Amino acid sequence: MKRLAAAFVLIAAAVAITVCTGYFFNREMDFFEKSLSRLVDISAVSTDEALLDEAKRLERRWSEASGLLRSVVLHEGIDELGRSVSSLPRLIEYSGREEMITECIEAINLIKNLKSCEKLSLENVL
Amino acid sequence: MKIFAETKYEGADDMAVTLVRATILYIIVIFLIRLMGKRQIGELQPSELVITMLVSEIASIPMQDNSIPILNSVVALFVLVAFEIISSVLSLKSHKIRSYIQGHPVIVIRNGIIDYKALKKLRMTVNDLVSALRQKDVFDFSQISYAIFETNGKISVLLKSEFRNSTAADVNSYPKDKGMQFAVICDGEIIEDVVRDSGYDLSAVKKLALTNRIPIEKILIMSVDSDGVAYIARKDDNG
Numbered sequence: 031m032k033r034l035a036a037a038f039v040l041i042a043a044a045v046a047i048t049v050c051t052g053y054f055f056n057r058e059m060d061f062f063e064k065s066l067s068r069l070v071d072i073s074a075v076s077t078d079e080a081l082l083d084e085a086k087r088l089e090r091r092w093s094e095a096s097g098l099l100r101s102v103v104l105h106e107g108i109d110e111l112g113r114s115v116s117s118l119p120r121l122i123e124y125s126g127r128e129e130m131i132t133e134c135i136e137a138i139n140l141i142k143n144l145k146s147c148e149k150l151s152l153e154n155v156l
Numbered sequence: 157m158k159i160f161a162e163t164k165y166e167g168a169d170d171m172a173v174t175l176v177r178a179t180i181l182y183i184i185v186i187f188l189i190r191l192m193g194k195r196q197i198g199e200l201q202p203s204e205l206v207i208t209m210l211v212s213e214i215a216s217i218p219m220q221d222n223s224i225p226i227l228n229s230v231v232a233l234f235v236l237v238a239f240e241i242i243s244s245v246l247s248l249k250s251h252k253i254r255s256y257i258q259g260h261p262v263i264v265i266r267n268g269i270i271d272y273k274a275l276k277k278l279r280m281t282v283n284d285l286v287s288a289l290r291q292k293d294v295f296d297f298s299q300i301s302y303a304i305f306e307t308n309g310k311i312s313v314l315l316k317s318e319f320r321n322s323t324a325a326d327v328n329s330y331p332k333d334k335g336m337q338f339a340v341i342c343d344g345e346i347i348e349d350v351v352r353d354s355g356y357d358l359s360a361v362k363k364l365a366l367t368n369r370i371p372i373e374k375i376l377i378m379s380v381d382s383d384g385v386a387y388i389a390r391k392d393d394n395g
Contacts, residue, residue, distance in 0.1 A: 036191055037241035044234040047227055101225050 051102040055148060058095050062088070062115065063141045066134045069118070073127050081130070085118035092116065107144045111137055173222050181215045184230060188237045193244070201258045201308055207240045258307045265303035268316070278305060289313065334381040341365065341378040344391065354380055 065088050073081060092115040099108055114137040121130040147154065188211060192204070200208065214232050218224045247254040264274050264285060275285060285303070288311040294300060302314040324331055338354035340347060340361050351361050364385050365372050376389045 033191065033193070033241050034245045037238040037245070040188075040191075040234040040238035040241075044231045044238070047231050047234075051227060100223075102227055104223070104225055104228060 052148075052150075054098065055103055056145070058099060059141050059145055061091070062111070063138055065091075066115075066138050066141075070131050070134045070138075073131055078122060081127075082119055082122050085122055085130075089116055089119060103144075103148060105144060105147060107140055107147070111140050111144070114140065170222060174219070177222065177226055178219050180226065181219055181229070184233060185211060185215045188233060192237060192240060203243070203257060204240065207236055210236055261307060261312075262305045263302060264305055264311075265297075265300050267302075268298065268300055270297075280305075285311075334383055334386070337379040337381050337386045339377055339379045341372060341375045343377075344373040344375055346372065355382075356380060 065084075069081070069084055069088070072084070076084075092112060096108070096112050114133055117133060118130060121133055189208075192207070211233060214229050214236070218226045218229045243253075243257050247257050262274050262278055264271055264278070264280075270282070270285070275282065288305075289295075289297075289300070289303065292311060292313050294313050294315070299315050299319040300313060301316045304312045304314075306312055338350050340351050340354055340356065346358065346361060348358070351358055354361075356364075361378075361380070362372065364380060365375060365378060365388075368378075368385060368388050370388065370390055374391050376391045378388045379386045
């Protein structure tokens with residue numbers, strides 16, 4: 031009976047790990063998707079300084095979250111997303127808003143792709 | 157020079173990560189294997205053997221590659237071992253489930269006659285059967301009464317009565333059964349679990365050791381049976 035209880039504890043632990051990592055991943059992805067969309071939206075009306083501040087804030091948040099994201103998700107897209115988010119301040123400073131907007135849209139698409147890849151669906155299971 | 161130093165440092169860091177990951181996985185695997193229960197490799201059911209191999213395989217993946225999240229493996233290990241335990245508990249409770257998961261023994265030789273249909277069902281050739289019998293030291297088919305393939309893939313053989321080893325009972329001799337011997341002292345230390353199993357208590361074991369006039373710390377091994385001390389060896393007896 032003890033063994034059976036231990037087996038159910040193991041299953042509960044596995045489910046808990048899965049749910050927690052899924053929650054963390056979705057929360058972070060939602061945050062970056064919204065923040066990148068916001069960056070695109072405000073790019074038409076904001077000053078360069080405000081945009082740069084926003085991009086740097088995003089970069090800092092990425093450096094905080096990326097370690098844990100990499101430890102729960104095995105996908106090259108995470109590194110690509112990191113490169114995109116980190117390149118935003120440089121693009122605003124040296125390249126221009128058009129390039130920054132393109133990078134943001136690419137990053138948003140990457141996030142959508144990552145979300146669908148990590149979703150519990152028949153496709154992914156198979 | 158600076159680049160070299162940084163690379164060296166990163167390499168060492170990577171090693172440290174491997175060290176920690178290997179330690180974590182070792183603890184998890186040992187815990188899970190203990191939870192699965194004790195069985196020797198040769199006694200494992202096919203499903204248990206597969207699970208054991210899967211456990212080692214899954215645990216080795218994040219150990220070899222630090223970029224693979226350890227949690228992925230941990231979840232897979234937990235689920236596999238949990239299902240293995242659940243299926244083994246269900247097997248204990250229900251004969252139907254047991255025969256479905258583990259299969260059932262198949263009689264391949266009945267009253268000295270090979271059951272070809274049973275062999276075909278097992279997808280075994282006569283050569284396989286002969287080989288399995290040879291490994292049980294049976295070289296003469298005519299001596300066999302029954303041969304049964306067990307669920308763990310081993311063969312059990314019952315020889316005809318005239319070819320079986322004779323026992324004391326065959327000659328109407330019934331020697332006194334002293335029961336099993338328990339090694340209650342090993343390497344100068346009283347093993348309390350074994351003392352409990354032996355039916356003696358701690359003071360009785362100490363007394364038994366004293367009657368032999370050997371201090372406990374000087375005893376290499378002392379085993380007891382229902383009659384008292386069955387065997388005792390001093391540490392210095394072996395040089």
